[in-house]
Amino acid sequence: MNETALLQRAQRFLSAIRHAQVLGLILERIDSTGLVLRLPYAESLIGNPATRVLHGGTITTLMDTACGISTLCVLPTFEICPTLDLRIDYMRPAEPDRDVFGFAESYRVTPHVIFTRGVAYQDDPARPVAQVMGTFMRLGKGARGEDHLQRGIDAGEVSP
Amino acid sequence: MTPTLLDTLIREAHRSGDYQPLLEAIPYARLLGIRCQGGDTLTFHLPPNPDTIGNPLLPALHGGVIAGFMEHAALLHLLIAMKIPHLPKIIDFSTDYLRAGLYRDTFAQCQVWRQGRRVANVAVTAWQTAQTEPIATARVHFKVDEP
Numbered sequence: 001m002n003e004t005a006l007l008q009r010a011q012r013f014l015s016a017i018r019h020a021q022v023l024g025l026i027l028e029r030i031d032s033t034g035l036v037l038r039l040p041y042a043e044s045l046i047g048n049p050a051t052r053v054l055h056g057g058t059i060t061t062l063m064d065t066a067c068g069i070s071t072l073c074v075l076p077t078f079e080i081c082p083t084l085d086l087r088i089d090y091m092r093p094a095e096p097d098r099d100v101f102g103f104a105e106s107y108r109v110t111p112h113v114i115f116t117r118g119v120a121y122q123d124d125p126a127r128p129v130a131q132v133m134g135t136f137m138r139l140g141k142g143a144r145g146e147d148h149l150q151r152g153i154d155a156g157e158v159s160p
Numbered sequence: 161m162t163p164t165l166l167d168t169l170i171r172e173a174h175r176s177g178d179y180q181p182l183l184e185a186i187p188y189a190r191l192l193g194i195r196c197q198g199g200d201t202l203t204f205h206l207p208p209n210p211d212t213i214g215n216p217l218l219p220a221l222h223g224g225v226i227a228g229f230m231e232h233a234a235l236l237h238l239l240i241a242m243k244i245p246h247l248p249k250i251i252d253f254s255t256d257y258l259r260a261g262l263y264r265d266t267f268a269q270c271q272v273w274r275q276g277r278r279v280a281n282v283a284v285t286a287w288q289t290a291q292t293e294p295i296a297t298a299r300v301h302f303k304v305d306e307p
């Protein structure tokens with residue numbers, strides 16, 4: 001798949017996820033090796049009102065979404081891949097008033113499972129806010145709602 | 161909010177046993193709409209809210225929302241059960257998704273398996289229609305020794 005098609009497919013997928021829109025997630029870049037999402041800092045996402053640090057749940061959602069979208073990078077057509085499990089290790093608190101970026105990649109694809117990993121960071125991916133590993137299920141053909149969503153996301157025929 | 165004000169809010173919640181004002185003071189908990197029900201066993205409640213949907217077709221809750229809800233339930237449960245005077249810091253979080261989290265009421269209960277001087281281990285179970293059929297389980301480590 002060429003990179004423009006991948007970008008469009010990922011944009012359509014992201015725009016179909018209501019909660020990703022609520023958090024304001026933005027697709028920064030995507031290619032066959034992975035993608036970067038941006039989580040804009042917002043007062044409504046604070047977990048500790050004294051330190052103004054973002055809630056861990058927002059980092060988890062950023063990274064679950066990034067890892068989920070990374071499956072598009074390795075699949076020829078869109079498949080609904082629910083999360084099987086997700087582990088997140090918090091390296092340091094994200095600094096308040098600054099956006100968080102989430103890089104994710106799918107590093108192993110099998111007929112039924114896709115293994116992904118990622119890193120959340122602010123300036124430098126080498127100084128991560130969090131490290132993540134997630135495993136996603138491939139449901140195969142005939143998953144509920146998949147045809148509709150696949151047409152919408154692959155071809156842009158249907159607004160998802 | 162100043163750290164002193166937050167500490168006062170936590171102290172007041174421990175004294176009165178009403179943790180709703182503390183929940184209301186945490187913007188992300190307010191965004192998701194997390195509630196806390198007392199009684200013999202603390203139960204956390206996430207009412208259906210269209211803003212938490214991930215899969216628009218089922219529709220189903222975003223996996224990150226389920227995780228965020230469980231993480232927050234674990235944090236509050238630990239704070240309440242151990243009467244911790246400040247918000248514990250999260251070290252790591254691991255969740256297993258067992259069933260689709262559909263667009264309906266979601267509940268969570270927690271168990272503190274171990275609290276050492278520095279670190280606590282908390283298990284979380286989330287369910288919708290029946291507690292015996294969880295939609296997800298998780299475990300969380302928190303650092304509890306510093307303010």
